[in-house]
Amino acid sequence: MRIIRYVNEKSVPVLAALTKEGLIYPLPQKDFLELAQQAQDQNTTLLHFVESAIDALDPIPQPLEKLSLLVPIEAPxxxxxxxxxxxxxxxxxxxxxxxxxxxxxxxxxxxxxxxxxxxxxxxxxxxxxxxxxxxxxxxxxxxxxxxxxxxxxxxxxxxxxxxxxxxxxxxxxxxxxxxxxxxxxxxxxxxxxxxxxxxxxxxxxxxxxxxxxxxxxxxxxxxxxxxxxxxxxxxxxxxxxxxxxxxxxxxxxxxxxxxxxxxxxxxxxxxxxxxxxxxxxxxxxxxxxxxxxxxxxxx
Missing domain, CATH: 3.90.850.10 (Fumarylacetoacetase-like, C-terminal domain)
Known part of the structure; x- marks a missing residue:
């Protein structure tokens, strides 16, 4: 599982999960750190947390090559x-x-x-x-x-x-x-x-x-x-x-x-x-x- 960030059609940054099959699932968290913190709060691993989250989501129709990608994390x-x-x-x-x-x-x-x-x-x-x-x-x-x-x-x-x-x-x-x-x-x-x-x-x-x-x-x-x-x-x-x-x-x-x-x-x-x-x-x-x-x- 990979985590990416991209700009959607409304020019809003989106955090997303990218599966091995190339499917992209938008996530509700604003950034990678919030994702990691929520996984920690639930006493679970990042991978398990993301897999559970995308079970209830639909992938976007665009492939990775069509997205305007951002840095996956704004590292301090x-x-x-x-x-x-x-x-x-x-x-x-x-x-x-x-x-x-x-x-x-x-x-x-x-x-x-x-x-x-x-x-x-x-x-x-x-x-x-x-x-x-x-x-x-x-x-x-x-x-x-x-x-x-x-x-x-x-x-x-x-x-x-x-x-x-x-x-x-x-x-x-x-x-x-x-x-x-x-x-x-x-x-x-x-x-x-x-x-x-x-x-x-x-x-x-x-x-x-x-x-x-x-x-x-x-x-x-x-x-x-x-x-x-x-x-x-x-x-x-x-x-x-x-x-x-x-x-x-x-x-x-x-x-x-x-x-x-x-x-x-x-x-x-x-x-x-x-x-x-x-x-x-x-x-x-x-x-x-x-x-x-x-x-x-x-x-």
Whole structure:
């Protein structure tokens, strides 16, 4: 069972359940957090709560492809993990000024360290959903998407579901100096999540997700790569446990778990590119790329 949000014919956001058969059932709750809270209040699981709710409902006639999808959850914060895959470590070493062949860098150290790398990636106002535009920074010349599995968690760190995330990154800014990481990761529309939340109870083995990233330029596929969450260096419980250490985490927080798909080193995103990130059983997160508006609004 997946949970989505879409805009109906009256321009009203609707929460809905999406079954394995592709049937879509509008739900009365205003958002995913209300759905999770009501399931908890009734001392039942999210999956059982949703299955019981749709028994008395009729599906809508429109297929998923015809809906105007929104972010499945307006996450108050999106956090992200770095260097959780060997491929990510190697890419960070390449772009780093210290990344000389045969040398040991801080990326090697964090890959092998007990403590993982975790950083604040985005907030609700900086995060976009399916088919929205993600921005390129104006002060970077080497930018890529980072396709990642996202964990939707509550304030206690319980994994409620899985979604897809795009952690847009500036390789040149991060490679110049690791202290520039916030600028390499956080700007307007630098993160997207969606198109759905796959309820955790539906997932027998979260280390078997197939992840694929495709990038199109002028309708021609210029990049494609695949990976599997079994390649992760760390467990999801381990990553969540470090996020919670002496930290206040809000219900509906999304934790991106790192990337194992990195475009060729000579590649950088361009205005007008289209990014597709597909994760098995969750769906396809699609976004187009645009150059960020340089006009700063009056404060």
């Amino acid at each position: 914060e999106v956090w992200a993990c770095g260097v959780t895959y060997e491929r990510s470590r190697d890419a960070r070493n390449f772009e780093s000024a210290d990344g000389k062949i045969g040398s040991t860098t801080f990326y090697d150290k964090v890959y092998d360290a007990e403590r993982p790398e975790i950083f604040l990636k985005s907030t609700a106002t900086r995060t976009v959903g399916p088919n929205d535009k993600v921005n390129l920074r104006n002060d970077s010349n080497w930018q890529i998407p980072e396709p990642e599995l996202g964990l939707v968690i509550n304030g206690q760190g319980e994994i409620l579901g899985y979604t897809i995330g795009n952690d847009m990154s500036c390789r040149d800014i991060e490679g110049e100096n690791p202290l520039y990481l916030p600028q390499a990761k956080i700007w307007r529309n630098s993160c997207s999540i969606g198109p759905a939340i796959l309820l955790s109870e539906e997932v027998k083995d979260p280390y078997q997700f197939e992840i694929t990233c495709r990038i199109y330029r002028e309708n021609k596929k210029v990049v494609e790569g695949s990976a599997n969450t079994r390649q992760l260096k760390r467990t999801f419980d381990e990553l969540v446990s470090y996020l919670l250490k002496d930290n206040q985490i809000f219900d509906g927080t999304v934790l991106l778990t790192g990337t194992c798909i990195v475009p060729p080193n000579e590649f950088t995103l361009a205005d007008g590119d289209r990014i597709e990130i597909e994760i098995s059983d969750i769906g396809v997160l699609q976004n187009t790329v645009r150059l960020a508006n340089t006009v700063v609004p009056n404060l």
